[in-house]
Amino acid sequence: MKNKEYIIRELERDIEYLSKVINKMQRRAGAKSKKAIAELRYRKEQVKKKLIEIRDAHDDLIEEDPIEEIKESLKDIWKNLKKSFDKFMDEL
Numbered sequence: 001m002k003n004k005e006y007i008i009r010e011l012e013r014d015i016e017y018l019s020k021v022i023n024k025m026q027r028r029a030g031a032k033s034k035k036a037i038a039e040l041r042y043r044k045e046q047v048k049k050k051l052i053e054i055r056d057a058h059d060d061l062i063e064e065d066p067i068e069e070i071k072e073s074l075k076d077i078w079k080n081l082k083k084s085f086d087k088f089m090d091e092l
Contacts, residue, residue, distance in 0.1 A: 018044040
């Protein structure tokens, strides 16, 4: 069981981090990066929705850990992004 306030702080940090990553990627985005940016935006919206759900919850302790679920999905995006980047570098 996790403390509600702790999870809220973690999710707020994740949203802030995703915003920074998206902004940096947009400045340097090529055609292949646009899909990754769209996926990151989608994940950011999911994190925001989860944050709202947790804030609205009446319990002070949360049984499930939404942070781990979100981080796992972000790992998948990073893997796909790295594969695209490696492929791009091989083409050069």
